[in-house]
Amino acid sequence: xxxxxxxxxxxxxxxxxxxxxxxxxxxxxxxxxxxxxxxxxxxxxxxxxxxxxxxxxxxxxxxxxxxxxxxxxxxxxxxxxxxxxxxxxxxxxxxxxxxxxxxxxxxxxxxxxxxxxxxxxxxxxxxxxxxxxxxxxxxxxxxxxxxxxxxxxxxxxxxxxxxxxxxxxxxxxxxxxxxxxxxxxxxxxxxxxxxxxxxxxxxxxxxxxxxxxxxxxxxxxxxxxxxxxxxxxxxxxxxxxxxxxxxxxxxxxxxxxxxxxxxxxxxxxxxxxxxxxxxxxxxxxxxxxxxxxxxxxxxxxxxxxxxxxxxxxxxxxxxxxxxxxxxxxxxxxxxxxxxxxxxxxxxxxxxxxxxxxxxxxxxxxxxxxxxxxxxxxxxxxxxxxxxxxxxxxxxxxxxxxxxxxxxxxxxxxxxxxxxxxxxxxxxxxxxxxxxxxxxxxxxxxxxxxxxxxxxxxxxxxxxxxxxxxxxxxxxxxxxxxxxxxxxxxxxxxxxxxxxxxxxxxxxxxxxxxxxxxxxxxxxxxxxxxxxxxxxxxxxxxxxxxxxxxxxxxxxxxxxxxxxxxxxxxxxxxxxxxxxxxxxxxxxxxxxxxxxxxxxxxxxxxxxxxxxxxxxxxxxxxxxxxxxxxxxxxxxxxxxxxxxxxxxxxxxxxxxxxxxx
Amino acid sequence: xxxxxxxxxxxxxxxxxxxxxxxxxxxxxxxxxxxxxxxxxxxxxxxxxxxxxxxxxxxxxxxxxxxxxxxxxxxxxxxxxxxxxxxxxxxxxxxxxxxxxxxxxxxxxxxxxxxxxxxxxxxxxxxxxxxxxxxxxxxxxxxxxxxxxxxxxxxxxxxxxxxxxxxxxxxxxxxxxxxxxxxxxxxxxxxxxxxxxxxxxxxxxxxxxxxx
Numbered sequence: 001x002x003x004x005x006x007x008x009x010x011x012x013x014x015x016x017x018x019x020x021x022x023x024x025x026x027x028x029x030x031x032x033x034x035x036x037x038x039x040x041x042x043x044x045x046x047x048x049x050x051x052x053x054x055x056x057x058x059x060x061x062x063x064x065x066x067x068x069x070x071x072x073x074x075x076x077x078x079x080x081x082x083x084x085x086x087x088x089x090x091x092x093x094x095x096x097x098x099x100x101x102x103x104x105x106x107x108x109x110x111x112x113x114x115x116x117x118x119x120x121x122x123x124x125x126x127x128x129x130x131x132x133x134x135x136x137x138x139x140x141x142x143x144x145x146x147x148x149x150x151x152x153x154x155x156x157x158x159x160x161x162x163x164x165x166x167x168x169x170x171x172x173x174x175x176x177x178x179x180x181x182x183x184x185x186x187x188x189x190x191x192x193x194x195x196x197x198x199x200x201x202x203x204x205x206x207x208x209x210x211x212x213x214x215x216x217x218x219x220x221x222x223x224x225x226x227x228x229x230x231x232x233x234x235x236x237x238x239x240x241x242x243x244x245x246x247x248x249x250x251x252x253x254x255x256x257x258x259x260x261x262x263x264x265x266x267x268x269x270x271x272x273x274x275x276x277x278x279x280x281x282x283x284x285x286x287x288x289x290x291x292x293x294x295x296x297x298x299x300x301x302x303x304x305x306x307x308x309x310x311x312x313x314x315x316x317x318x319x320x321x322x323x324x325x326x327x328x329x330x331x332x333x334x335x336x337x338x339x340x341x342x343x344x345x346x347x348x349x350x351x352x353x354x355x356x357x358x359x360x361x362x363x364x365x366x367x368x369x370x371x372x373x374x375x376x377x378x379x380x381x382x383x384x385x386x387x388x389x390x391x392x393x394x395x396x397x398x399x400x401x402x403x404x405x406x407x408x409x410x411x412x413x414x415x416x417x418x419x420x421x422x423x424x425x426x427x428x429x430x431x432x433x434x435x436x437x438x439x440x441x442x443x444x445x446x447x448x449x450x451x452x453x454x455x456x457x458x459x460x461x462x463x464x465x466x467x468x469x470x471x472x473x474x475x476x477x478x479x480x481x482x483x484x485x486x487x488x489x490x491x492x493x494x495x496x497x498x499x500x501x502x503x504x505x506x507x508x509x510x511x512x513x514x515x516x517x518x519x520x521x522x523x524x525x526x527x528x529x530x531x532x533x534x535x536x537x538x539x540x541x542x543x544x545x546x547x548x549x550x551x552x553x554x555x556x557x558x559x560x561x562x563x564x565x566x567x568x569x570x571x572x573x574x575x576x577x578x579x580x581x582x583x584x585x586x587x588x589x590x591x592x593x594x595x596x597x598x599x600x601x602x603x604x605x606x607x608x609x610x611x612x613x614x615x616x617x618x619x620x621x622x623x624x625x626x627x628x629x630x631x632x633x634x635x636x637x638x639x640x641x642x643x644x645x646x647x648x649x650x651x652x653x654x655x656x657x658x659x660x
Numbered sequence: 661x662x663x664x665x666x667x668x669x670x671x672x673x674x675x676x677x678x679x680x681x682x683x684x685x686x687x688x689x690x691x692x693x694x695x696x697x698x699x700x701x702x703x704x705x706x707x708x709x710x711x712x713x714x715x716x717x718x719x720x721x722x723x724x725x726x727x728x729x730x731x732x733x734x735x736x737x738x739x740x741x742x743x744x745x746x747x748x749x750x751x752x753x754x755x756x757x758x759x760x761x762x763x764x765x766x767x768x769x770x771x772x773x774x775x776x777x778x779x780x781x782x783x784x785x786x787x788x789x790x791x792x793x794x795x796x797x798x799x800x801x802x803x804x805x806x807x808x809x810x811x812x813x814x815x816x817x818x819x820x821x822x823x824x825x826x827x828x829x830x831x832x833x834x835x836x837x838x839x840x841x842x843x844x845x846x847x848x849x850x851x852x853x854x855x856x857x858x859x860x861x862x863x864x865x866x867x868x869x870x871x872x
Contacts, residue, residue, distance in 0.1 A: 639807070640748060643798045650795075658771050 003058040005047030006075060006129075012040030013090065014122035017115030020103070030103045033114045034094045037121065041091025044125060048083050051075040052498060059131070068192040069134035077498030078263070079128035081339045082256045084495075085346030086128075086249045088481070090121035092474035093241035093350070099470040100357055101153075101239050113153050117242065119146040124249050128256050133182035133192040140178065140253075144171040147250060150242045151234050163233035166612070170220050170230035174254075177217030181261070184210050195264045198505030202267035211272055214261040215279070222254025224283040224313060228306045229612040232294075235302035236366065240357020243298060244350035247305045252342050255312055259338075263503045268323040270422070277317030281432045284310025286610075288439040289580045292446070292573045293607035296366045297356045300447065301349065304392060307436060308345040312338045314429055315407045318414065323504070325423055329516055333410030335503060336496045336517070341403035343492065344485065348391035348400060351478040355385035358467040358475070359451060363460060368450050368569040373553075375452035377464045382452040384475040389444035391482050394437045397526030399485035404433060406517060413516075439576065446572045454553040455563040487526050489519040570605055577607075585610060665705040668698050669786040672816070673762060676793040679813065680758045681751050683743050685805060689732050692812050696724025699816055702783075703823045716834055720819070723838055728812065728845050735849045736805060739856045749800045761792035783820050790817030802863045804855055808848040815841050 016037035023029020051058050059074035075083070094117060103110040123143035130136040148171070151164040182192065188206050189195040201207060216227070223231040231251070235243045258276075262268065287306030294300040315338030322330030358381040359374060360366055375382035391398035411430045414423050466472070485492055555561035577584060584607055592601025608614065634645075675695045679688050700720035703713040736742070747754070765788035778784065794814025798807055815837075822834060855863075 640799045640802075643795065647795045647799065650791075654768065658768070 002047045002050035002054065003060055003073075003075065005043055005050065007060070009040045009044030009047060009087070010122055010126055012043065013037055013118055013125060015118065016040060016094070016121075017111070017118035020111040020114035027103055030110060030114065031098065033118070034098050037094040037114075037118055038091040041087040041094075041121070044087040045084065048075060048080050048087065052077065052080055052495060057502070064135075066134060068186065070132045070193060071135060072131040072193055073126070073129040074131050075129055076502035077495065077500070078256075078259065078339075078502040080495060081342060081499045082128040082249075082252055083125055085252070085343055086121065086124040089245055089248045089346060089350045089478075090124065092477055093117070093245050093354075094121075096241045096244075096354055096357070096471050096474045097239070099468040100241055100361060109153065113150065113239065113242075116146045116149045117245075120150060120242075120245065120250070124245075124253065127253055131194045133186060133194070137175070137178060137182060141175065143250065143253065144168075144175065147171070147234075147246060150246075151238045153239050153242070154237065157237070159233075160237040163230075163237035167230040167234045170227075174217045174220035174227075177213045177220075178257075181210060181213040181217055184213065185261075185264070189264075194260070196505075197263040197503060198266045200264045200266065202265035202269060207265055208269070210261065214258055215275070218254040218257035218261075219279075220254070221251060222258070222309050223251050223306050224279050224309050225286050225306060226611045226615075228283070228287070229609065229616060231306060232290075232299045232302040232609060233612075235305070235353075236296055236298040240298070240353050240360060243301075244353035244357075247302065247353060248346040248350035251305060251309065252346060255309065255316075255338075255342060259316060259503065262320065266505070268320050270321070270324045273317050273320035273324055275317075276313050276320055277426070277429065280310045280313030280317055281429065282310070283307065283313065284436040285432065285439075286583060288436055288443060289577070289583060290607065290609070292439065292443045292580075293577045293584050293586060293605075295368050295569050297359070297368050297447065297451070298353070298366055300368070300443070301352055301356060304352075304440065304443070305345075305349060307440065308341065308349065308392070311404065311407070311433065311436065312341045312345070314338075314433060315341060315403075315410065318407065318410045318426065318429070321414070321423060321426065322410075325420060327414065327416075327419070327423075330410055330414045331504065332500060333406055333413055333516060335500055336493075337403050337406035337410055339496055339499050340406060340485075340489075340492060341400075344391065344399040344403050344482070347478055347482050347485070348388045348398070351384055351475060351482065352388035352392065354471070354475050354478070355381050355388060358471050359385075361467060361471075362464045363458075368447060370458045371451040372457035372563065372566065373453065373455045374464065378452075378466045380466060380472050380476070384472075384479050385452065386448060387479045387482060389448050391486070393441040393444055395441070396522070397483070397486045397529050399482045401526075402486060402489045402519075402522060404437065405522070407433060409517060442576055443573070446569050450567065450569045450572065454566045457563050457566070487523055487530075489517075489522050493517070493519065583610070585614060662706070665702050666782045668702055668705070669782045669820070671698060672820075673786055673789055676762070676790055676813065677755060677758060679809070680793060680796060681755045683751065685736055685742060685803075686733075688806065688809055689729050689736075692809050692816075693725055693729035695816055696728070696812070697721055699819055699823075700724060702820070706783075706823060719835070719838060723842060724812070724816075728842070731845055731849055732805065732808065735852055739852060741803070741805070747800050747802060747806075754796060754800050758793055758796055761796065762789040765789040765792060778824060781824070783824055787817050787820035790814075790820060793817075804848060804852040808845060808852075811844060811848070812841070 016033050018033070019029045019036065020033035021029070023032065057074050057076035060071070061073075062071040064071050094114075097110075097113070097117065101110050101113055106113070119142060123139050123146065126139045127136065127143060130139055148164055148168050151167055152160060154160045155164075184206060185195075186192045188200055188210070220227040220230075235247055238246060262272065284307050287303050287308075287310055291300050291303035291307060294303060315334045315336075318334030319331045319338065320334075322328065322332075322334055356366075358378065359371065362374070362378060362381075363371065387398060391400040394400045394404040408430060411426055411433075414426050551557075552561050552563075554566040556565065558565070577586065586605050586607040589604045589606075590602070592599065592603075672695055675691050675698075679691050679695075682688055682691070700717045702717075704717040707713040749757075762785075766785040769784040769788060772784065774784070790813060794810050794812075794817055797810030797813055801807060801810065818837070822837070
């Protein structure tokens with residue numbers, strides 16, 4: 001029954017874009033498309049949640065003509081963790097698009113956007129359920145290509161074309177690795193159908209090759225450093241609700257792939273866990289440092305995705321180490337933290353992207369340094385952004401805290417007396433995680449403070465106002481979900497347990513609820529925290545006297561303060577980016593003198609991506625120069641010689657055939 | 661029947677040498693046409709007149725024996741040339757190379773792991789030798805027309821291989837190959853006219869100024 005619901009939902013989402021194409025120009029078709037997608041997502045949510053209560057995960061298996069392929073889908077707990085955000089964010093994003101990307105403004109482009117958006121959502125909701133390698137690759141490509149077309153939504157801008165091209169190259173490099181991965185997997189397990197968890201031998205060379213290919217192929221999609229090159233560009237160039245879906249859900253498919261692939265193995269070598277931990281730590285710290293240095297709001301959020309992928313990997317690394325050292329508590333907590341962070345990041349990052357989109361639509365720019373004092377015109381957006389910011393910094397009472405807290409618990413769980421020495425090194429993860437949290441907090445103080453607080457910095461061509469209901473409603477719903485998980489983590493524990501049962505053979509059920517993770521305390525303290533802060537706020541409101549003049553922020557008591565006296569985003573972040581100059585390699589351009597009577601001065605700072613702009617582009621430039629040199633020798637325009645090349649190749653191949 | 665086919669194949673090799681050593685374009689075109697026409701008989705002979713081979717042979721005869729020579733004669737009438745002058749390698753060295761290649765083809769085909777039915781068949785060395793002759797023609801000659809002829813000889817070589825497989829090869833594939841050839845000859849005909857108009861000669865060397 002629930003499987004049928006789920007399948008209906010998949011078909012509805014996949015076809016949802018068509019009404020928008022047919023009924024273009026009326027605005028009616030677009031609304032039908034949005035409601036169809038939202039309804040499909042509701043049906044799908046119902047199906048997934050219902051399926052969780054069944055004793056056995058429901059599935060469907062049909063034969064297929066393609067060699068090695070089956071239409072094999074199954075909705076187990078691990079898939080559900082990734083499917084729930086996909087359905088939720090997909091449906092809400094489609095409603096958001098009604099206000100953000102309406103046909104009245106973008107014409108036919110809005111219709112096509114709906115088509116590709118529906119396809120992306122459909123592929124995202126099928127992918128975690130796939131249990132056959134070939135089916136998985138097909139759906140994976142649908143996802144990759146529809147993502148590419150969505151990034152191209154504003155294809156008239158060279159920036160969008162560049163972003164789409166980089167994305168396409170990156171995603172297909174990953175797909176190449178995945179082809180190798182599934183071929184090897186079929187070699188080892190004997191079939192393209194996924195093996196059951198814990199059935200393959202882990203210590204062999206094949207297993208290591210599979211793990212490394214998964215880390216590379218899925219890592220590109222997930223965006224871990226150093227494979228994150230496509231992420232900042234693509235998230236910045238795509239429409240905001242698409243960025244929300246990509247950042248919140250699509251990059252998680254990379255995480256899903258890694259988690260699913262390691263689940264096939266019975267034993268996990270120690271170095272797997274350490275590799276994942278180190279990659280996670282690097283992604284987490286460098287992601288947030290690069291985020292601090294950005295002044296484009298969507299690029300900044302994109303780097304925060306890299307950071308959060310790092311946090312997820314930290315949890316996963318702990319879980320893998322728990323498997324290697326046979327510590328079930330460590331595995332349970334690490335995996336629970338990682339999976340809950342997958343859901344949480346899906347929620348709060350899409351909330352942030354939607355709120356950022358609302359600001360961008362009101363102001364028409366993505367440059368943070370131009371914003372200022374927007375909370376007066378856009379109170380709902382400001383509140384939602386604040387909620388997302390608190391969540392992403394891992395602060396109570398929102399959901400980001402819960403998942404990071406689980407990872408912290410896991411770290412301390414590993415420090416038992418009988419733990420082997422290398423395992424106690426995981427204690428270093430705790431300060432790393434704290435550093436990430438602190439830097440994220442600094443970054444969001446910067447963004448929120450500069451964007452919503454203070455005074456307006458810029459004269460906008462048209463008055464800035466709150467966004468329409470179709471954009472506010474999805475944000476408020478997601479904020480509600482964030483708050484619900486933050487206040488009542490016990491709600492998601494059964495989901496996490498069933499996911500662990502699907503991940504680990506013979507795992508101990510209901511480990512989390514008994515003692516390991518005292519979530520009741522979280523609810524209590526989060527509730528108290530809200531109560532206390534609310535009462536302090538109300539007290540201030542009551543004691544506020546109308547007669548007091550309202551000074552301008554950062555006015556510093558000057559007689560005539562101007563808005564340019566405020567901290568800008570760049571100057572605020574400089575305190576921290578200065579510390580990380582060794583890793584950022586920012587380009588600083590400064591014109592002007594520092595004499596007693598200053599004349600006109602100019603300062604600008606730009607932080608290109610260290611991997612893409614400093615490594616890959618110079619490297620590919622070098623390779624192409626060499627290729628040009630070789631070409632100028634081989635390519636001289638004499639047809640006879642070209643034919644000689646073919647002839648020589650043929651002779652060589654004939655000799656080759658004889659040799660064997 | 662088998663013997664007759666073998667005689668035809670030997671004639672094909674002889675014609676290869678004639679074409680490689682001849683400077684007169686008209687004679688070359690006629691020889692290539694004759695070669696194509698003879699080859700179109702081979703599948704009919706080898707497969708004892710099965711309908712499949714009849715269709716194939718008929719189509720090949722029409723195209724290679726009549727239509728393409730007619731196209732090429734028309735082309736040289738239009739551009740007013742009779743002879744290939746100054747090939748990149750002289751005629752005698754080309755002939756020597758052709759002999760070496762033919763000998764190599766016979767030696768090579770002895771080494772090939774073939775199925776029982778094709779062991780000792782003349783078709784394989786003959787096909788290889790014709791391929792090599794086509795290649796030699798393509799590499800050593802300068803005029804666009806002789807290049808077209810080289811291409812045709814080359815295709816004849818492939819055709820000889822195809823004969824061995826003609827029972828297994830679907831008709832559609834064969835028809836596709838023939839159609840390809842026809843299109844290619846058309847294109848070369850057009851290119852010839854264009855080169856002639858642009859450079860007042862047919863030398864494909866002039867095309868090297870078009871490279872990037």
